[in-house]
Amino acid sequence: MIQGRIIKGIAGFYYVHDGHDKVYECKAKGIFRNQGLKPLVGDRVSMEILSEEEGLGNIETILPRENSLIRPASANVDQALVIFAAKEPDPSLNLLDRFLVMMGIQGIPCLICFNKADLKDPENLAALYRRAGYEVCVVCAGTGEGIGQVRKLLEGKTTVMAGPSGVGKSSVMNRILPEAEAATGAVSEKLKRGRHTTRHTELFFVGRGTYLLDTPGFSSLDVTGIAPEELKLYYPEMERLEGRCRFQGCVHGKEPDCAVKEAVENGTISRERYENYLLLYEELKNRKRYR
Numbered sequence: 001m002i003q004g005r006i007i008k009g010i011a012g013f014y015y016v017h018d019g020h021d022k023v024y025e026c027k028a029k030g031i032f033r034n035q036g037l038k039p040l041v042g043d044r045v046s047m048e049i050l051s052e053e054e055g056l057g058n059i060e061t062i063l064p065r066e067n068s069l070i071r072p073a074s075a076n077v078d079q080a081l082v083i084f085a086a087k088e089p090d091p092s093l094n095l096l097d098r099f100l101v102m103m104g105i106q107g108i109p110c111l112i113c114f115n116k117a118d119l120k121d122p123e124n125l126a127a128l129y130r131r132a133g134y135e136v137c138v139v140c141a142g143t144g145e146g147i148g149q150v151r152k153l154l155e156g157k158t159t160v161m162a163g164p165s166g167v168g169k170s171s172v173m174n175r176i177l178p179e180a181e182a183a184t185g186a187v188s189e190k191l192k193r194g195r196h197t198t199r200h201t202e203l204f205f206v207g208r209g210t211y212l213l214d215t216p217g218f219s220s221l222d223v224t225g226i227a228p229e230e231l232k233l234y235y236p237e238m239e240r241l242e243g244r245c246r247f248q249g250c251v252h253g254k255e256p257d258c259a260v261k262e263a264v265e266n267g268t269i270s271r272e273r274y275e276n277y278l279l280l281y282e283e284l285k286n287r288k289r290y291r
Helices: 030-034 093-105 123-132 147-154 169-176 228-234 259-265 271-289
Strands: 002-010 013-017 023-028 044-051 056-062 079-085 110-115 135-138 158-162 202-207 210-214
Touching (some): 013 044, 079 147, 093 110, 093 228, 110 123, 123 135, 135 147, 147 169, 169 210, 259 271
Parallel strands (some): 079 110, 079 158
Antiparallel strands (some): 002 044, 002 202
C-alpha cells in the first residue's frame, strides 16, 4: 500500500501520482459507490499496487479531504489562479467578479492573472483588482514575461487554474510546466472567442508539494449557495467597510448614508465592480423570489 494523489480520471480509471516520478492507472473499489463517494482529481489516496512494472493498482482508501469544489470537481485545493486576457478576447469583468465570488463562497483564495500583455497594457485593470484586495499578476505567455512571479505564488500549494476559453490558459501552463504539453487553441477571428482546448480536469506535478490543476474553459457562471444579503461579504473592498453604514445590515443598494456608495463616489471602490455587485445582487434576489 502506498499513498499518492489522483491527477486525472477518465472513463472509470484514475491516474495516481506517487509524489515523485511515477503514475499508476487504478480502479476504485466498489465500496465508494455504495458510500456515495466519488474519487475526485486532487484526492489523496492509498492504493494497492497490482503490477509495479505495468503501473497498475487499486484505490483502497480516499484520505480525508481538506475541501472539495463543485466546479471544477476537485479536492484539496489551496488557491485559485484565474486567468483573463487583456485583449482578444476582451475581459468580461462581470464574469471575473462572478468567479471571484464563487471561489469565495467555497473558501478558496484567488490570484488574478491578466495574460496577453503584449496586445494591451492591463495595468489599469490590475490596479483596480489590487485596490480591491487581490494579488494580481500581469503576464505574456508568448514571451514568458511575468511567469516567474506566477511560479513563486504557486510554490508549495495546489492551485486550480481556470478562466474563459481563448485567454491563453494552456499557454501559461506550458510556460510554467513545458512538459505538460497542454494543447493550445487559436481564438476564432470571427467571434474573438476561444475554442475549448482543455477537455477535462487534470492535476500536474510541478515540483515538491506543488501541483497545478488545469480545467476546461468557461463562458458563464451561475453563483449559487448564498442569500442576496450575503453577497457583500465576498467583495473584500466592501467587507472592509462593514459596520460603517448608517443602517445595520445595509446591502449597499438604495439605503442612505452608505459607506460603500460614498467610497464609489470618491473613487476608492471601483464603480464597475460596484455595478457588477448590484447586478448580481438583483439576480440572487430574483432567483430567491421565484423559487
